[in-house]
Amino acid sequence: MKNFKFLFIFTTTLAFTFASCSPDPEPIITVDSPVIENLKNGILNGKLEEDFTLDASISYTLSGSFLIDDGATLNVPAGTQITAAANGVDIFIAVLQGGKINVNGTDSSPVIMASSNGAPGDWGGLTLCGKATTTAGANATAEVGGFIYGGSTDNDSSGIIKNLVIRGTGAAINAESEYNGVSFYAVGSGTVVENLAVIDGADDGVEFFGGTVSVNNLYLENNEDDAIDWTEGWNGSVSNAYIVNTKADFSTVVEADKENGNPKLINLTAVSSVGGTALQFKKQSGATITGLSLLGYDVTVDMADEGPLANVIIDGATANPELSYNAPATVDISLFTWADAELSEVVDLSGTLNTTLTLDSSKRYRLSSSYIVEAGGKLVIPAGTKISARAGGVDVYLAVLIDGEIDIQGTPANPVVMSSTPGEPGDWGGLTICGKSSTTSGANSTAEVGGFIYGGTEDTDSSGSIKNLVIRGTGAAINSESEYNGISLYAVGSGTIIENVAIINGADDGIEFFGGTVSVTNIYLENNEDDSIDWTEGWNGTVTNTYISHTIENFSTAFEADKENRNPRFENVTAISTTGGIALQFKKQSGATINNLFLQGYETNIDMADEGPLANVIIDGVSAVLDAAYNTGTQVDISSWTWINAEL
Secondary structure (H helix, E strand, C coil), rough: CCCCCCCCCCCCCCCCCCCCCCCCCCCCCCCCCCCHHHHHHHEEEEEEECCCCCCCCCCEEEEEEECCCCEEEEEEEECEEEEEECCECEEEEEEECCCCEEEEECCCCCCCEEECCCCCCCCEEEEEEEEECCCCCCCCCCCCCCCEEEECCCCCEEEEEEEEEEEEECEEEECCCEEEEEEEEEECCCCCCEEEECCCCCCEEEEECCCCCCCEEEEECCCCCEEEEEECCCCCEEEEEEEEEECCCCCCCEECCCCCCCCCEEEEEEHHHCCCCEEEEEECCCCEEEEEEECCEEEEEEEECCCCCEEEECCCCCCCCCCCCCCCCCHHHHHHHHHHCCCCCEEEEEECCCCCCEECCCCCCEEEEEEECCCCEEEECCCCCEEEEECECCCCCCECCCCCCCECCCCCCCCCEEEECCCCCCCCCCEEEECCCCCCCCCCCCCCCCCCCEECCCCCCEEEEEEEEEEEEECCCCCCCCCCCCEECCCCCCCCCCEEEECCCCCCCCEECCCCCCCCCCCCEECCCEEEEEECCCCCCCEEEEEECCCCCCCCCCEECCCCCCEEEEEEEEEEEEECCEEEECCCCEEEEEEEEEECCCCCCEEEEECCCHEEEECCCEECCCCCCCCCCCCCCCCCCCCHHHHC
């Protein structure tokens, strides 16, 4: 229905007629339709049946379904922001056949459509229905909204989309169907799509159902199903696509299905920190791909229904599932600075380093495998840097070898974070440092992790500096007897500085000292499943200000000491359990001097596992007592340790 216009004609019957007076003209009053009235008040809801231009100075709310009807055009100027109510499938924008949307964002003022939280599945996204060809035939019915699409006008235009950022889409219609970030139903080549970003969608980023439309400059981040999906013989192109996957259990980078319209993908870079499948082709589908760069995926090419590989041409040759296609990035992420003010390049860390490398905190780093700082190498990590570790178990770790250095320059306001994306125990191996200090295992010993060499006679040796570092999700198991720790310090010397470190959700120890003389100031250890602090081989450094939290069951201990006693010192120790367990365990002849100890919630406070001498354990100036409560010390105040909460 077109805009309501009501004509009111007022007729007045006069008791007296004046010959010298002409009758008053009949007034015409125009009343806007409810949809237009809503738009003027900043609300998108209903069906638009005439042209309308939004006002970028108004903050719009998408409160229900908003349809752009045949013959109507919605103009969206640069800088416009549309907040979608988080009400799932009832919230979407759809351009019907014959309707148009003109999104006129710019690099400096993109248009944004998002729920307030931007959470996956909050709303339905943007759907365009055109009149181009599709193997579903003319006047087909879309799975979303029951909209009609398809025809024979391949150069049909549904408008213009430039510099548009969409977040939080993918609301589920049912168990089999969901809305996408942008759904292109038989959209024609006359439609212009340039600079489109779809972020945090619960289903696909973009999906093409037939049609001939092409897209230039496409950024897709953490869409939980497929980043790019097509079916029904779509044969347009995508140029300069950059895909990021840092959330586990997504489906694919590309999913193609049904008939092969041979679409073109020109310069596609996809980066995963969580493995997964890159390119999947179902039935007879295919594509021609040039400029492909894949980093971090477990599967590069998957012919799901054993369709012909000859339908998939990559850089001039038939696709080969055995190839990694890990060429350097073919798309410059700086193309997408408009998509997110914090958007940054993803840089891979793997292999070895034997020179000095300074990371850039404005970029995002992915630890995809082992990264080893060799002798002569130095890794400098500025404040605020975030390193996402692939959840690849023992194959993913950071190691600093003898005569290598690491310089972590975090601050309380901008700590450095190293974590798998899920941050789950055992996701990756953690940080290992090897030094030349003394250890009872002797010089040039071999570490249980990585087979690295450690140990010597230089007790003042320095492996660098670590300040304000948060580590999550470590402890990958090597075998039934050995695991990586959050931080493993092998014969690290006293010249090494370690201050303000948090190790959270590790499957093994939080921190373990294998000999050495290194000391630590301010350490926070939460829910490490084996020992929070472990030492062996005669470590004799000092830890000042320790806070340990156990809220999970079946951890091993807060402290585990083993082998020879060189009397390490602990100043100010607080350990609190809500699940019982053992606090301090000493094996063989091990011991320590502990001042200001506070324990709470443990079933066993002191455990001399091998009946070693209690005299080796000095607590607040006297030998340890097995049945003492140790609950009168002053707790370590961590209220100012806000840096421990940092995440990726």
